[in-house]
Amino acid sequence: MNRFTYEKAQDVPSAVEAAAKSPAAQFIAGGTNLVDLIKENVARPERLIDVTRLPLNQIEERPGGGLSIGALVTNADTAYHAQVERRYPLLSKAILAGASAQLRNMATTGGNLLQRTRCYYFYDTGTPCNKREPGAGCGALTGNNRIHAILGTSEHCIATHPSDMCVAMAALDARIHMTGPQGQRTLPIADFHRLPGDTPERDTNLQPGELITAVELPPEDFSQHHAYLKLRDRQSYAFALVSVAAALQLDGDTIRQARIALGGVAHxxxxxxxxxxxxxxxxxxxxxxxTVADALLQGARGHGDNTFKIELARRAIVRALSRAAGLEPHS
Known part of the structure; x- marks a missing residue:
């Protein structure tokens, strides 16, 4: 573990200013992912800026009818919030499918968005990893890759994004609000996370010094017909091999609108x-x-140990949509 300085930010502008002073600065809140990365010598921040005192821990109604979730709202508080349970139950169920109760009590909305992708080789500093050290090579391509990606991969990285919360937020078309040295901006969640391409070391399009302040959920109603299906090696406290967030709007049995997001299959x-x-x-x-499962998985490619994920994902999509439509019961 390297040495670093630690300070507590008193407001958003001072947090952003402190981060701008050091390229190796990082914000920390619950620390459920960052602390592990520091312990494993994967993350080596020179400066940690504690943002837990900032006024970003509220869930509030938006003027247009949506809901704003502050970056420091814990996963537990989001999942059990009355408005989230009533209007966005897909999000509540996805969060409760992840981690453990203890971690959900600490993990924050902003931190969940910034979880580093999952890969044995990324966490093991004794193995090659382009994400950890660009140009070093990808150990997973020819190594143990059972948990790795089948979509959107590149020759440089086949790691997967680990979050359950983000899969539901992707299906709900959430928008990410940020503040940085250049001011405030908003990104659709579809544009927030990145595919590996030639720069696998970059998981998101967050700019240096930028701080996530909130996530905005739009007012579209998918509260009646939805399902979150997570397939994993054990029933609890495990990452998804494949997960599906499915949300439908129906007129009788006719589909008016459909949203489907997959987890455990891509960066x-x-x-x-x-x-x-x-x-x-x-x-x-x-x-x-x-038919839509085949379209979603167009271009999917296995790398040996994880080839089974293609058929697993196909069946999971059909099952999740069937549950959302009421064709089979939720388990």
Whole structure:
């Protein structure tokens, strides 16, 4: 573990200013991912800026009817918030499917968005990893890659994004609010996380010194027909091999709108609006769900140990959509 300085920010402008002074500065709140990375010598910050005192821990109504979740709201408080449970139950269920109760009590909305991608080789400093050390090579490509990505990969990285919360937020079209040295800006969650490409060391499009302040959920109503399906090696406290956040709006049995996001299969939550559009105006049937599953998985490629994920994801998509449509019970 390297030496670093530690300070507590008193407000958002001072936090951003402190981060701008050092390229190796990092914000810390719950620390459920960052502390592990520091212990493993994967993250080596020169300066830690504690943001837990900032006024970013509220869930508030938006003027247009949406909901704003502050960056410092814990995962537990989000999952059990009355408005989230009533209006965005997909998000509540996804959060409760992740981690453990103890971690959810500490982990924050902003920290969850910034979880580093999951890979054995990324966490093991004795093995090559382009994400940890650009140009070193990717040990997972020819190594143990059972948990790794099947979509959006590159020759430089096949790691997967670990968050359950982000998969649901991707399906709900959340927007990320940030403040940095250049002022405030907002990104759709689809543009927040990155695919590895030639720069696998960059997980997000967050700029240096930028601080996430809130996540905004739009007012669209997917509260009636939704499902979060997480397939994993054990029932609790395990990352997803494949997860599916499915949300539908129905007129009778006809699909008016569909949202589907996948977790455990790519470097970011995976969505395809083009595939979702195949369901619009169609009856909610397993046959149509199988068609959209094939479209979502177009281009999927296994790397040996993880090839099974392609068929697993196909079946998971059909099952999640069937549950969302009420064709089979939720377990």
């Amino acid at each position: 970011k939550p995976w969505r395809s609006p083009e595939a979702e559009a195949l369901l619009v105006g169609k009856p909610a049937t397993r046959e149509h769900f199988q």
